[in-house]
Amino acid sequence: MTSAPSMTSTVAKPGASISGNSALADQGQEILALTKRLFLQLARRPSTLVAGVLQPLIWLVLFGALFAKAPEGLLPDGMSYGRFLGAGVIVFTAFSAALNAGLPVMFDREFGFLNRLLVAPLRSRSSIVIASVLYITSLSLVQSLAIMGTAALLGYGWPGVYGLVLVLVTLLLLVFAVTGLSLGLAFALPGHIELIAVIFVVNLPLLFASTALAPISFMPTWLGWLAALNPLTFAIEPIRAAYAGQVSLSAVVLQAPYGALTGAHCLLVLAVLAAGLFLLIRPLLDRKLS
Amino acid sequence: MSQTGEEATVIELIELRRNYGPVTALAGLSLTVPKGCLYGLLGPNGAGKTTALRIVCTLLAPDSGSVRVGGLDALAQPRAVRELLGYVAQEVAIDKILTGRELLELQGALYHLNAKRLQARILELSGLLGMDDWLDRRCGSYSGGMRRRLDLASGLLHDPAVLVLDEPTVGLDIESRAAIWQVLRQLRDQGTTVLLSSHYLEEIDALADRLAIIDGGQVIAEGTPTSLKSALGGDRVTLRVREFSNAPEAERVREVLERCPGVRQVVVNLAQGHSLNLVVENATVIEPLRRQLAAADLPVFSLSQSRPSLDDVYLQATGRTLMDAELQVAGSRDPKAERKQAMR
Numbered sequence: 001m002t003s004a005p006s007m008t009s010t011v012a013k014p015g016a017s018i019s020g021n022s023a024l025a026d027q028g029q030e031i032l033a034l035t036k037r038l039f040l041q042l043a044r045r046p047s048t049l050v051a052g053v054l055q056p057l058i059w060l061v062l063f064g065a066l067f068a069k070a071p072e073g074l075l076p077d078g079m080s081y082g083r084f085l086g087a088g089v090i091v092f093t094a095f096s097a098a099l100n101a102g103l104p105v106m107f108d109r110e111f112g113f114l115n116r117l118l119v120a121p122l123r124s125r126s127s128i129v130i131a132s133v134l135y136i137t138s139l140s141l142v143q144s145l146a147i148m149g150t151a152a153l154l155g156y157g158w159p160g161v162y163g164l165v166l167v168l169v170t171l172l173l174l175v176f177a178v179t180g181l182s183l184g185l186a187f188a189l190p191g192h193i194e195l196i197a198v199i200f201v202v203n204l205p206l207l208f209a210s211t212a213l214a215p216i217s218f219m220p221t222w223l224g225w226l227a228a229l230n231p232l233t234f235a236i237e238p239i240r241a242a243y244a245g246q247v248s249l250s251a252v253v254l255q256a257p258y259g260a261l262t263g264a265h266c267l268l269v270l271a272v273l274a275a276g277l278f279l280l281i282r283p284l285l286d287r288k289l290s
Numbered sequence: 291m292s293q294t295g296e297e298a299t300v301i302e303l304i305e306l307r308r309n310y311g312p313v314t315a316l317a318g319l320s321l322t323v324p325k326g327c328l329y330g331l332l333g334p335n336g337a338g339k340t341t342a343l344r345i346v347c348t349l350l351a352p353d354s355g356s357v358r359v360g361g362l363d364a365l366a367q368p369r370a371v372r373e374l375l376g377y378v379a380q381e382v383a384i385d386k387i388l389t390g391r392e393l394l395e396l397q398g399a400l401y402h403l404n405a406k407r408l409q410a411r412i413l414e415l416s417g418l419l420g421m422d423d424w425l426d427r428r429c430g431s432y433s434g435g436m437r438r439r440l441d442l443a444s445g446l447l448h449d450p451a452v453l454v455l456d457e458p459t460v461g462l463d464i465e466s467r468a469a470i471w472q473v474l475r476q477l478r479d480q481g482t483t484v485l486l487s488s489h490y491l492e493e494i495d496a497l498a499d500r501l502a503i504i505d506g507g508q509v510i511a512e513g514t515p516t517s518l519k520s521a522l523g524g525d526r527v528t529l530r531v532r533e534f535s536n537a538p539e540a541e542r543v544r545e546v547l548e549r550c551p552g553v554r555q556v557v558v559n560l561a562q563g564h565s566l567n568l569v570v571e572n573a574t575v576i577e578p579l580r581r582q583l584a585a586a587d588l589p590v591f592s593l594s595q596s597r598p599s600l601d602d603v604y605l606q607a608t609g610r611t612l613m614d615a616e617l618q619v620a621g622s623r624d625p626k627a628e629r630k631q632a633m634r
Binding site: 117 | 348370372377381384392399444632633
C-alpha cells in the first residue's frame with residue numbers, strides 16, 4: 001500500500017481547528033486552561049505561596065532588627081535601616097519567586113506531563129511558556145504586595161500612588177527577566193535536582209552583591225562594582241527612591257562607580273535584560289517544544 | 291475486518307529509522323494500518339514499539355523514513371495530525387492534584403473543544419469507562435486501573451479518528467483490562483482506527499484484527515492472527531521429561547526428538563524450566579515419539595498438544611519465545627536512559 005491517492009484524506013482538514021475558531025481564540029483558550037491549572041495547583045498546595053512571603057518577612061524583621069541601632073546619618077538622607085531594607089526585601093521577594101518559575105515546567109518535563117501537552121494540537125506551543133509567565137508574574141506581584149503591606153505596618157512607609165505604579169512596573173520588568181532565565185534553565189538542565197541547585201547557588205549571592213542590604217558606599221570597591229552591575233540593584237534603587245517620595249524618572253537614584261544612574265536608566269536596563277533573556281532562550285524553547 | 295491493503299489506509303510508516311545514541315530503536319520499520327482496523331504491535335520490551343508510536347504521535351521525529359496519518363505527512367503537518375490523533379502513553383502522566391474532571395477540562399481546552407461539547411463528552415466518557423464515582427476526586431487517589439481509564443478518556447475526548455495506545459493494559463487489574471478491551475472494540479466497531487502495542491500475546495490475539503510482530507526495530511511478520519497462525523501449519527507440542535530439567539538433559543532430549551520422523555522443529559524453552567517446544571506434522575507423530583524417548587531412558591513426564599498460537603508465530607520468526615526475549619532484555623534495560631529518551 002504505497003499509492004497516495006487511496007489514503008483517506010476526508011478525515012483531515014489541514015489548517016482548520018476542531019473548534020472552527022480563530023487561531024487567536026484557540027490560543028487564548030489554551031493559555032487560559034494552562035494558567036488555570038497552575039493556579040489550581042497553587043490553591044491546593046499553598047505552601048510555596050506562604051513560604052515565598054514568610055522568607056522575606058523573616059529577612060525584613062530579623063535583618064531590620066539587626067541594624068536597628070545603626071548610627072543616624074550612616075545611610076543616605078538619614079534613612080532608618082528598616083526603610084532602607086524595605087526596598088531590598090521587596091525586590092528579593094519578587095526575584096526569588098520568579099527564579100522558581102522553571103520548577104513546575106521542569107517537573108512537567110520529568111514526569112511526562114509535557115508530552116501530554118505536546119501531543120495536543122496547540123495553536124502555538126508558546127502558550128506553555130506564556131501560561132508560566134502569567135502565573136509567576138501574578139504570584140510574585142502578590143507576594144511582593146504582601147511584603148509591602150507588612151513593611152507599611154512595621155512603619156517602613158508606603159510609596160503613594162505614583163510610587164506604587166513605579167514599584168510595580170520595576171518589579172514586573174525584573175520578574176520577566178528572571179522568569180526568562182529560570183524557564184531557560186528548566187529546559188536546559190537535565191533535572192529538578194540541578195535546577196534547585198542552581199537556584200540555591202544564585203539566590204543569596206545575588207542578594208548580597210546588591211544594594212539590598214547595604215549601600216554601595218559601605219562596600220569594598222570590587223563588591224561595589226559587582227553591586228552596581230547586579231540586575232537586582234537596578235530594581236532596588238528606583239523602588240527605594242519611590243519609597244522616599246521621589247517618582248521622577250530623570251532623578252539620580254544611584255551613584256555607581258561608573259557614573260550616576262537615573263530611574264529611567266534602571267528601568268531601561270531591566271527592560272533590555274528581560275527582552276535579551278527571552279531572545280536568548282527562544283531558540284532553546286523552540287528546539288525543546290518542537 | 292474486511293479492509294485490505296487496497297482500501298483506505300490511515301497510518302502508513304515507511305522505512306523508519308531511529309537511533310538513541312549508539313542504540314538502534316528502529317531499523318527500517320514499515321507498517322500500514324487500514325481504516326477502522328484494530329491493529330496490534332506485538333513484540334518484547336525494547337523491540338521499538340514505543341518509539342514507533344511516539345513517531346506516529348509526532349512526539350518524536352525519525353532519523354529517516356516517512357510517516358503519513360490520515361493522508362497527511364506527519365513530519366510536515368504535525369499539528370493537523372495531532373488533531374486526528376488520540377494518544378494514550380505508557381507512562382501515565384497525570385497531575386495528581388487535579389481532579390479527573392479538571393484534567394479532562396484542561397485536555398479539552400488544548401483540543402479547543404467548546405464548553406458545551408466538552409462537558410457532554412466528559413459525561414459520556416465517564417459513563418462509558420465507569421468513572422462516574424471518581425471524576426471529582428483528585429487523580430492522586432486513583433488506582434492504576436482508574437488512571438489508565440482517565441488517560442483513555444482524555445485520549446478520546448476530541449473523538450479522534452485514530453487512537454494510539456502504548457501498552458494500555460500493562461499491570462492492570464482484570465476488571466480494568468476488560469473495561470478497556472470493551473471500549474476499544476466498540477470504538478473499532480464505530481469506525482475508529484485503533485493502533486495499540488502490547489507484549490501480551492493473549493491481548494493481541496483477543497483484540498487485534500491485524501497485527502505486526504516487531505523485533506529489533508523491524509516488522510518480522512504481519513497479518514491477521516488467524517492467517518499468521520494457520521500459515522505456520524502443524525501442531526504444537528510442549529513436552530517435559532522432568533518438571534524442571536537442566537540444560538544438558540534438555541539437549542539430550544532435543545537430540546532424540548530431532549531424529550523422530552514427523553518432527554519439524556525442536557526448541558528448548560528456557561523460560562519454562564527447559565521444557566521442549568516441538569512443531570510436529572500431526573497427532574500421529576506423538577506415540578512413536580513417546581516410545582523413542584522411553585527407549586533412550588527419557589520417559590515423558592508431561593505432554594500437551596495445541597494448535598499454533600501467536601507465540602509460535604513469534605518463535606518461528608525469531609527463533610526464541612516472546613517470554614525468552616522478555617527475560618533477555620529484562621536485565622539489560624536502563625530505566626534512566628529510557629526516561630531521558632521520553633524527556634523533552
